Amino acid sequence: MRETSGFRNEVPDPVFSPLSSISRSLSLSSSVAPCLRGSIPPDGLVARILYSSAVDGPGNRAVVFLQGCDFDCAYCHNPETRNLCDHCGACVGACAYGALSVADGAGERRVRWDEGACRDCGACIRACPKGSSPKTRRMTPAEILSRLETRKPFLSGITVSGGECGLQAAFLEELAVAARAAGLPALVDTNGSTDYSKLPRLVEAAEGFMLDVKAWDEGVHRALTLAGNAMVKRNLAFLAGAGKLAEARVVVLPGRVDAEACVRGIAEILRTGGAAGRGRTVLKLIAFRREGVRPAQVALPVPGREELEALAALAGSEGLHDVVIV
Amino acid sequence: MRAALDAVRDKSLTVSQKYMALARVAESTVKALPVSDSVQALRDAGVICDLYEGAAPFRPRYVVPDYERFMKQGSAFLGLEAPEDLDEALASLLVLYRHVPSITGFPVYVGDLDALIEPFLDGVEEERARKAVRLFLLQMDRTLTDSFVHGDLGPRPTRAGRLVIEESRKLKCAVPNLSLKYDPNLTGDDFALLAAECALDVAKPSFANHRIFKADFERLGFDDYAVVSCYNGLPKGGGSCTLVRLNLARLAPRARDRDDLLGRVLPEAVRLQLEYMDARVRFLVEESGFFESDFLVKEGLVRFERFTAMFGLVGLAECVDAHSEGRLYGRDDEADAFGLEIIRRISEQVAAHRAPCLEAAGGRYLLHAQVGIDDDKGVSPGCRIPIGREPELTAHILRSAPFHKYFPSGIGDVFAFEPTARRNPRHLLDIAKGAMASGLRYFSAYAADADVVRITGYLVKRCDLERRDRTPDLQNSAVLGRNAVNNLGVLDRRVRT
Numbered sequence: 173m174r175e176t177s178g179f180r181n182e183v184p185d186p187v188f189s190p191l192s193s194i195s196r197s198l199s200l201s202s203s204v205a206p207c208l209r210g211s212i213p214p215d216g217l218v219a220r221i222l223y224s225s226a227v228d229g230p231g232n233r234a235v236v237f238l239q240g241c242d243f244d245c246a247y248c249h250n251p252e253t254r255n256l257c258d259h260c261g262a263c264v265g266a267c268a269y270g271a272l273s274v275a276d277g278a279g280e281r282r283v284r285w286d287e288g289a290c291r292d293c294g295a296c297i298r299a300c301p302k303g304s305s306p307k308t309r310r311m312t313p314a315e316i317l318s319r320l321e322t323r324k325p326f327l328s329g330i331t332v333s334g335g336e337c338g339l340q341a342a343f344l345e346e347l348a349v350a351a352r353a354a355g356l357p358a359l360v361d362t363n364g365s366t367d368y369s370k371l372p373r374l375v376e377a378a379e380g381f382m383l384d385v386k387a388w389d390e391g392v393h394r395a396l397t398l399a400g401n402a403m404v405k406r407n408l409a410f411l412a413g414a415g416k417l418a419e420a421r422v423v424v425l426p427g428r429v430d431a432e433a434c435v436r437g438i439a440e441i442l443r444t445g446g447a448a449g450r451g452r453t454v455l456k457l458i459a460f461r462r463e464g465v466r467p468a469q470v471a472l473p474v475p476g477r478e479e480l481e482a483l484a485a486l487a488g489s490e491g492l493h494d495v496v497i498v
Numbered sequence: 499m500r501a502a503l504d505a506v507r508d509k510s511l512t513v514s515q516k517y518m519a520l521a522r523v524a525e526s527t528v529k530a531l532p533v534s535d536s537v538q539a540l541r542d543a544g545v546i547c548d549l550y551e552g553a554a555p556f557r558p559r560y561v562v563p564d565y566e567r568f569m570k571q572g573s574a575f576l577g578l579e580a581p582e583d584l585d586e587a588l589a590s591l592l593v594l595y596r597h598v599p600s601i602t603g604f605p606v607y608v609g610d611l612d613a614l615i616e617p618f619l620d621g622v623e624e625e626r627a628r629k630a631v632r633l634f635l636l637q638m639d640r641t642l643t644d645s646f647v648h649g650d651l652g653p654r655p656t657r658a659g660r661l662v663i664e665e666s667r668k669l670k671c672a673v674p675n676l677s678l679k680y681d682p683n684l685t686g687d688d689f690a691l692l693a694a695e696c697a698l699d700v701a702k703p704s705f706a707n708h709r710i711f712k713a714d715f716e717r718l719g720f721d722d723y724a725v726v727s728c729y730n731g732l733p734k735g736g737g738s739c740t741l742v743r744l745n746l747a748r749l750a751p752r753a754r755d756r757d758d759l760l761g762r763v764l765p766e767a768v769r770l771q772l773e774y775m776d777a778r779v780r781f782l783v784e785e786s787g788f789f790e791s792d793f794l795v796k797e798g799l800v801r802f803e804r805f806t807a808m809f810g811l812v813g814l815a816e817c818v819d820a821h822s823e824g825r826l827y828g829r830d831d832e833a834d835a836f837g838l839e840i841i842r843r844i845s846e847q848v849a850a851h852r853a854p855c856l857e858a859a860g861g862r863y864l865l866h867a868q869v870g871i872d873d874d875k876g877v878s879p880g881c882r883i884p885i886g887r888e889p890e891l892t893a894h895i896l897r898s899a900p901f902h903k904y905f906p907s908g909i910g911d912v913f914a915f916e917p918t919a920r921r922n923p924r925h926l927l928d929i930a931k932g933a934m935a936s937g938l939r940y941f942s943a944y945a946a947d948a949d950v951v952r953i954t955g956y957l958v959k960r961c962d963l964e965r966r967d968r969t970p971d972l973q974n975s976a977v978l979g980r981n982a983v984n985n986l987g988v989l990d991r992r993v994r995t
Contacts, residue, residue, distance in 0.1 A: 226919045232928035326892045326932025
């Protein structure tokens with residue numbers, strides 16, 4: 173691996189990381205051959221639905237978080253969305269409200285979650301040894317939109333996030349199409365590991381994409397996320413060219429993220445992508461925060477205000493004037 | 499005369515506050531109203547509460563002048579001609595304000611500010627207009643020293659409205675309270691967004707559901723309405739003689755069970771409060787002389803036939819909780835349905851009553867969700883979901899909305915937002931639009947770290963809330979705010995993300 177000064181390049185041993193099997197099991201259940209698309213409604217594995225959010229795109233948006241992720245970012249603040257529940261049952265005893273139970277049916281053991289009894293205390297998530305959650309459920313786009321029906325007057329649209337929603341591409345596409353038809357266009361919050369140039373129907377239906385650029389240098393990206401970033405950069409260029417790159421986001425974590433290189437790299441791609449891409453894209457600089465991260469990451473450094481403002485100034489000098497610091 | 503001497507010696511009061519305190523002491527020595535034993539029993543039990551309105555009403559509780567008429571005709575009593583330019587317009591209004599009485603001693607309504615100012619902005623260049631508006635607002639804050647002073651804006655966007663909002667945001671004053679009469683079709687997104695950004699910083703303007711207010715007041719026989727005091731809807735050019743409130747939290751323990759509450763205890767209490775209100779109204783109308791002698795009446799700036807009265811209530815949440823066997827109001831559908839039934843019955847009984855000497859609304863009193871007073875402890879304002887128990891934001895609005903239609907003379911909900919909401923004011927606007935569409939009558943919002951805080955309905959500057967020394971406050975409402983923070987937990991509202 174190339175040494176880049178100031179950044180650690182060793183890849184830590186994952187505790188539990190069936191990344192490729194996640195992608196496979198998610199896409200097996202949600203990929204539907206084109207000829208069958210009209211007959212079987214695809215469902216997706218949903219981690220949770222937030223009815224309103226001020227921080228997931230402009231206006232008030234409902235957020236649909238999908239379960240499963242192919243990255244393992246050190247600073248992940250919702251690590252329980254990464255892995256699939258294997259129904260081991262370790263969480264059941266942790267629930268003080270009787271919302272979890274184990275059912276053995278058809279020779280298969282399953283953990284059942286009673287949404288009505290749930291108080292959202294998070295005890296089950298803390299008790300899970302597999303980086304997952306017993307509260308995930310399969311839902312079709314129609315079921316999701318039906319849940320949002322009473323909230324429609326309050327919403328500008330929806331945002332699909334996760335986990336990594338791109339891993340359930342066929343479902344994501346149907347959800348984006350259905351959402352637009354329902355008057356709630358979808359923003360897609362993604363790590364860019366899925367090739368969106370192969371999903372024109374999704375790109376057309378979505379209101380836009382909010383793309384995380386975790387790191388610029390391939391080595392730094394791998395150390396941070398356990399995955400490469402070639403596809404991320406291809407998506408950056410493609411989505412900008414398609415006029416659908418609503419946001420490019422960089423989480424600023426001193427010593428682990430080459431934020432300056434990200435800013436320069438994003439600016440370069442937007443420049444070569446043409447004025448259309450640059451004009452519509454907001455660069456969001458997100459300060460790393462400790463809330464919700466895994467215990468091993470609680471000691472990671474929080475960037476200072478000056479560092480964030482220096483990055484914003486750099487962006488300005490590179491022609492990126494729509495910059496938001498969060 | 500202990501109370502009078504205490505007021506005289508109170509170092510935390512300004513001289514004018516001492517005057518008011520002494521006046522209240524004097525008024526309390528008068529036995530002017532016939533009060534039956536049954537009414538008195540409920541007053542002693544704290545079930546019927548007259549909000550310290552006084553034992554001998556000598557002025558209507560809320561006076562809502564027709565300022566548009568004043569701008570056209572001036573005032574003979576005040577020796578003012580109709581204003582002809584911006585300076586004269588603002589000066590005339592400031593003069594009139596000092597002569598509009600109310601329960602607070604200051605006007606509870608200062609007009610539809612943009613409609614009053616806009617005609618005088620023609621040909622006035624921007625910086626001069628801005629400075630004039632700024633000084634006008636400043637003078638209000640420093641001389642009408644009570645944040646129940648309330649100005650309205652909208653529903654249409656205007657240059658004057660924009661200046662009032664922009665300067666209010668910079669001044670960060672508690673006075674005046676502001677409401678935007680909001681109709682998404684008439685107000686437009688740009689102006690509404692300006693209002694939303696301002697609200698996050700200084701807790702005003704609130705969003706009043708113009709369509710609902712307008713329709714309700716037309717149905718009641720009035721051609722126009724104003725939002726005054728906390729969030730009270732009243733006829734323009736009129737007002738309210740009195741506001742008495744039924745404390746449902748105090749009423750609940752007097753009933754054995756739900757059937758007893760709905761069948762006996764509640765109707766009896768409503769009947770007795772109506773009796774008490776009739777006595778207060780009669781005294782004001784027939785004995786105080788206000789409607790014969792006050793210049794506002796003589797010059798047509800208020801008209802007797804536009805004066806109504808407000809049947810208030812508080813503590814619905816606690817009343818429902820007490821009779822729902824562990825189910826919680828605001829969280830449980832069955833409990834909420836019971837709450838709605840209580841309100842429906844009160845509304846029906848009040849609507850069937852005719853005030854003996856009022857003409858407005860065919861003699862009917864209007865229902866009002868009273869916003870609480872500073873010494874309320876364990877009594878939620880109106881029909882509000884108690885602080886500490888609030889559901890998710892849109893669920894909260896959807897649960898509260900069905901109650902709002904019963905309260906034409908005012909009801910409102912308050913929401914605190916995360917400071918990050920400032921970056922996305924469109925989010926607040928979306929919420930406001932959804933609230934209007936769901937039938938919410940009135941919606942107040944602020945960012946949790948804002949310099950100005952909405953207490954229960956009125957505003958107080960954060961620095962005044964945090965003061966612990968006992969020196970006098972400029973604004974009479976500041977001490978109410980401090981007490982409310984202690985007793986009502988208003989700073990503990992759920993913060994919305």
